[in-house]
Amino acid sequence: MHLTEKEEAAEILRISGVKADNCMQCGKCSAACPAGAKMDILPHRFVWELMNGRVNNLAASNTLWQCLSCFTCSARCPRGVDPAKLIEAVRLSVIRKQGENRLNVDELPAEIDEMMPQQALVSALRKYNK
Amino acid sequence: MLAAQSTPDKEFEQLIVAFCCNWCSYAGADLAGTARRSYPANIKIIRVPCSCRVNPTFILRAFLRGADGVIIAGCHPGDCHYTSGNYFARRRMTLLMSMLSFLGVDKARLRVEWVSAAEGNKFAEVMTSFAETIKALGENVKLRDLRCKK
Amino acid sequence: MQKIGVFVCWCGSNIAATVDVARVAESVKSIPGVAFAADYRYMCSEGGQELMQKAIKDYGLSRVVVCSCSPRMHEATFRKAAQAAGLNPYLVEIANIREHCSWVHKDKEVATAKAIALAKAAIAKVKLNTPLVSGESAVVKRALVIGGGIAGLQTALDIAEAGYKVDIVEKTPSIGGKMSQLDKTFPTLDCSACILTPKMVEAATHENITIYTYSEIEKVSGYVGQFEAVIRKKARSVSVDRCSGCGICSEKCPSKKAKSEFDQGLRNRSAIYIPFAQAIPNVPVIDRENCLKFQTGKCGICAKVCPAGAIEYEQEDELVTQKYGAIVLATGFEPIDMAKFGEFNYEYCPDVITSLEFERLTNAAGPTQGHLVRLSDGKKPKSIVFVSCVGSRDTTERGKTYCSKICCMYNAKHAMLVKEKYPDIDVQVFYIDVRTPGKSFDEFYRRAVEEYGVQYTKGMVGKITEEGDHLLVHASDVASGAQLSVPADMVVLATAIKPAADARKLATMLTASIDTNDFFTEAHPKLRPVESPTAGIFLSGVCQGPKDIPETVAQAGAAAVKVLGLLSKDKLLTNPCVATCNEQTCSGCLACEKVCPYGAISAEYKLVNVKGLKERRLIAQVNEALCQGCGACTVACPSGAMDLKGFSNKQIMAEVDAIC
Numbered sequence: 001m002h003l004t005e006k007e008e009a010a011e012i013l014r015i016s017g018v019k020a021d022n023c024m025q026c027g028k029c030s031a032a033c034p035a036g037a038k039m040d041i042l043p044h045r046f047v048w049e050l051m052n053g054r055v056n057n058l059a060a061s062n063t064l065w066q067c068l069s070c071f072t073c074s075a076r077c078p079r080g081v082d083p084a085k086l087i088e089a090v091r092l093s094v095i096r097k098q099g100e101n102r103l104n105v106d107e108l109p110a111e112i113d114e115m116m117p118q119q120a121l122v123s124a125l126r127k128y129n130k
Numbered sequence: 131m132l133a134a135q136s137t138p139d140k141e142f143e144q145l146i147v148a149f150c151c152n153w154c155s156y157a158g159a160d161l162a163g164t165a166r167r168s169y170p171a172n173i174k175i176i177r178v179p180c181s182c183r184v185n186p187t188f189i190l191r192a193f194l195r196g197a198d199g200v201i202i203a204g205c206h207p208g209d210c211h212y213t214s215g216n217y218f219a220r221r222r223m224t225l226l227m228s229m230l231s232f233l234g235v236d237k238a239r240l241r242v243e244w245v246s247a248a249e250g251n252k253f254a255e256v257m258t259s260f261a262e263t264i265k266a267l268g269e270n271v272k273l274r275d276l277r278c279k280k
Numbered sequence: 281m282q283k284i285g286v287f288v289c290w291c292g293s294n295i296a297a298t299v300d301v302a303r304v305a306e307s308v309k310s311i312p313g314v315a316f317a318a319d320y321r322y323m324c325s326e327g328g329q330e331l332m333q334k335a336i337k338d339y340g341l342s343r344v345v346v347c348s349c350s351p352r353m354h355e356a357t358f359r360k361a362a363q364a365a366g367l368n369p370y371l372v373e374i375a376n377i378r379e380h381c382s383w384v385h386k387d388k389e390v391a392t393a394k395a396i397a398l399a400k401a402a403i404a405k406v407k408l409n410t411p412l413v414s415g416e417s418a419v420v421k422r423a424l425v426i427g428g429g430i431a432g433l434q435t436a437l438d439i440a441e442a443g444y445k446v447d448i449v450e451k452t453p454s455i456g457g458k459m460s461q462l463d464k465t466f467p468t469l470d471c472s473a474c475i476l477t478p479k480m481v482e483a484a485t486h487e488n489i490t491i492y493t494y495s496e497i498e499k500v501s502g503y504v505g506q507f508e509a510v511i512r513k514k515a516r517s518v519s520v521d522r523c524s525g526c527g528i529c530s531e532k533c534p535s536k537k538a539k540s541e542f543d544q545g546l547r548n549r550s551a552i553y554i555p556f557a558q559a560i561p562n563v564p565v566i567d568r569e570n571c572l573k574f575q576t577g578k579c580g581i582c583a584k585v586c587p588a589g590a591i592e593y594e595q596e597d598e599l600v601t602q603k604y605g606a607i608v609l610a611t612g613f614e615p616i617d618m619a620k621f622g623e624f625n626y627e628y629c630p631d632v633i634t635s636l637e638f639e640r641l642t643n644a645a646g647p648t649q650g651h652l653v654r655l656s657d658g659k660k661p662k663s664i665v666f667v668s669c670v671g672s673r674d675t676t677e678r679g680k681t682y683c684s685k686i687c688c689m690y691n692a693k694h695a696m697l698v699k700e701k702y703p704d705i706d707v708q709v710f711y712i713d714v715r716t717p718g719k720s721f722d723e724f725y726r727r728a729v730e731e732y733g734v735q736y737t738k739g740m741v742g743k744i745t746e747e748g749d750h751l752l753v754h755a756s757d758v759a760s761g762a763q764l765s766v767p768a769d770m771v772v773l774a775t776a777i778k779p780a781a782d783a784r785k786l787a788t789m790l791t792a793s794i795d796t797n798d799f800f801t802e803a804h805p806k807l808r809p810v811e812s813p814t815a816g817i818f819l820s821g822v823c824q825g826p827k828d829i830p831e832t833v834a835q836a837g838a839a840a841v842k843v844l845g846l847l848s849k850d851k852l853l854t855n856p857c858v859a860t861c862n863e864q865t866c867s868g869c870l871a872c873e874k875v876c877p878y879g880a881i882s883a884e885y886k887l888v889n890v891k892g893l894k895e896r897r898l899i900a901q902v903n904e905a906l907c908q909g910c911g912a913c914t915v916a917c918p919s920g921a922m923d924l925k926g927f928s929n930k931q932i933m934a935e936v937d938a939i940c
Contacts, residue, residue: 024713026712026739028741031741031764042761042763076623077676078673079673145939147936157813159379163350171385171387178911178927178932179857183910185929185932191933191936191940195940197936208788211793215911218875222915248793248795249796
């Protein structure tokens, strides 16, 4: 079944369980984001695009891959919107479409466990593993 | 009879009586109206000055006459317009609930809720959830006086 | 047989769009007793009332049911109309088919059926209504104002000017409230103290006003026209009569570690202190927590140096009992606590301050004599960042869901004041929205931008960090999408405001309703904005909702007018829906007496007719002036002898029967 862009945005919002309409575009999520400087679409803009039913340029954005899944945006949001979850939802929909695991747990070298913060590993699996 | 009570899937026209105190819950219901917060239409409100005005006999009468559920809504504890009326209501209804259990009527058919004049949304939510509870419980056949059946 | 008239209101399309009003009128016609039924476009209008009055006369109606909006809205209107047509006003019942029906149900079939059911219940009840006559109660010609800020002062002055006695009860050692802490006021930039202190003096010297400072309300009982309040006058430890206000005691006091409440903790004060120079009364208090005499027993310097011998260590709290006809709540606000907002680093960076602290910093009477300096190093800042909406419009549990209303304007004010005094300081304001509705308000804000060059950036600040000797403000410029790290020497947070902490306690004491944010609820959001739903209780200022000074003063005056309307009456009509005891069936057990919250029931020996013989029996007696009609006694009564007029057992039972 082919979804229009608007339907896809609605579907992503539904799956994420996030009430994007609560957003008042204050930009606190972006202001708090440690990876914001490298994103082409900032978190507040990300929410705005979804609210307005646009998802295509979000799927193509580098925000999906720059996001650290640190959830600072969600913690700071004064309206209880969860931008991290929305980014996660779009990311998942992209990964599902490409349909391939690019990160295999068995292939990770053992020493990486000690060298990397756990958060990074978890978020890498979130990003690259279906 | 028990079999009838345990078949909640059967559609039936629920009848729920809500006793609302004039100062908080009745005003809360008004606010639900002003805010156009919908709740099931089979809930009919009777206005009483205070939740402590609700005599257990009113509730038993409602059940006798075929009501499937009765809800009493009053001011939050400590906020009663008459200082302590809702505390009386709370104690009386606790006793009535154990009596209902003794009679074999599910005590979930009687509910006491605190809804303030500012809680229109809560009023609608509470009423909706109570109607769902009653729907799940099915028709009240235990206490109903069949002579009252319309 | 009763002759009942039923009037179904369309309320324009409010009811008629979802309820088939004609069908409601038609379907009740067949009910025994109904002599007349009609629908009308607006029952509350003159035409509607005339229709009712004409029908009462033409058909000799003995009862009236109006199917319309909530009885909380128009019950009084219809009762009055019926009375004008010669019917006892308590023979009218309302079926609420708007708020409880047409507005909450969308399906016309369903809503019409419910409206018919509600009409039937009202008809069943009205058949059993009895004519009731209101009693009378006297009005104590004195008002109590709780809170001595600008709201309380204005209300008290307006009442006093009209010739009635007013008492102001203020929790802190001086009247003046939050306004006395402010430097300048928007949108005129006139000095706050200059316009407030004359009012303080006027109140203090007014022959009709008594001020209780450093006092709290201990207990309130009674009802409209007849309240009785117990005021706790906390021990000042200084005689108000003898003290001349010279201030030597504060100067010589060796304990100077307490934070000044008035200066928002920006400077220390002595244990014996006058909160600020223009305080009224100009008499110090001893803060016993910090006083060496009270803590260790070894000091007493103030008593030694006082030339008037006014220090009284042995003073104790005093309770004053006073009767009032009306009570005005003017308890005001306070800024929210910043502890939960770690991202702004307020607790760790001395140069991150709140707006109220900024007011003290720029105030010529403040801790720095009005010199704008950094609290960390005492140097003049080169750049200041203002952050709006800190905790306001925040739906998480950290903040407040509402807009605090005053912040946008005072941010513009602060920015302008800085620029006016120090044009070399860079000023930037971060905002979500700039909300400036009000006379000359938007012009004021635009002046900050256009004339003073204040930089306004749309975007909320995400975090504030320390970077060497300055701060870094991390924000996102929402308009351009740029990620900003703005260096600043000082950051001012426009913290949300919340009702005073004791509002909830007072609400419980007065049975005045309060909303989820602890603001007092008004009787009607549009038409009765300064009255509490509880008769005789009025609202003034921010305790009802966020307001700026002009609005507060306007509302304070409105509250005074409502109080005057009450106090100018010699007698009030009491609610006739009170408890009544059937002497024939009362067994004299007095279970009712124990549950009555008003002490309205007493026991009395009376001669009662029993089977034709007079018998002396113990009977419960209801004092109708004290009874408020809650009905607690009716349920406690084992024999059913106690009943409530207007909501009798039979009436409610009839409603139940009609619905079920």
